[in-house]
Amino acid sequence: MTNETTVKIKRQLLTLHYNVMNAIAKWGHLSVPSLHKLMPDKRPLNALYKATRELTAWGWLDCVVDKRKNKIFALTSRAVQELGIQGLETRGRSFLQMDIARTVWAFDQDGFFETLGLEAQPSIKMLDCVVKGPHPKALIVDHDLSHVSKTFQRIEDFTSAASPDAPLDIIALGEHRAAELQRFITQKGFRFQVHLIEVDV
Structure with missing residues (x-):
């Protein structure tokens, strides 16, 4: 795999992570199926599951399990601050x-x-x-x-x-x-x- 390909893949992953946080900031708590419906750039469900796992592990998302055992994701205060620093205005x-x-x-x-x-x-x-x-x-x-x-x-x-x-x-x-x-x-x-x-x- 060339350096250019590696950089391109990393950029796509970072964009996906940012878009996941952006969608949660806009709509509030979301499950992965809801993210899949609401995100403007459609990504496969398995990519969204992977992104939410990574963002949770890195401390950007909190995970809550609802009464149906679904995982619901919300931004941590660290993520809210980061999006605020970037000047993101969220309707949510x-x-x-x-x-x-x-x-x-x-x-x-x-x-x-x-x-x-x-x-x-x-x-x-x-x-x-x-x-x-x-x-x-x-x-x-x-x-x-x-x-x-x-x-x-x-x-x-x-x-x-x-x-x-x-x-x-x-x-x-x-x-x-x-x-x-x-x-x-x-x-x-x-x-x-x-x-x-x-x-x-």
Whole structure:
């Protein structure tokens, strides 16, 4: 194999790794089949599996196993910083904020948690997480990049599908939003908990 061929192959691999991170930055958590559907340059599934394994080993991606035993990949903070240094603007930045807040919160809880809506979605799922165990809970994550009325609507949708007494926690990423959500819940007479988690991404 000539030096020129070797350089060309290495360049293609680096481009693939960059494109994988770019797609995850744009869409949030993704599985390999979702990457395969969403990436503009179509690559074989086995190449994407190899790239995600390598990026995880190098510390650029975190791997989460969902309730169906699928591997879902998310950017590490190191990868987010690297893409930021390169000046990449991602439409999915709000997904990154929400995913980090959800993961931080969920790992602090007792018992098993399963993530919902981790596949690429055109819009955010109503429930972001369900915590299982002796005291199961549902979780909605609010973030400053969407209007607070959307979170209000999600809470009301939840109560109509479940009940005002159902176990639900709401995560706010800023003090102002936490206070606003607490006022809304108090006015409605709901007994949900609002948690403030300040996440810097």
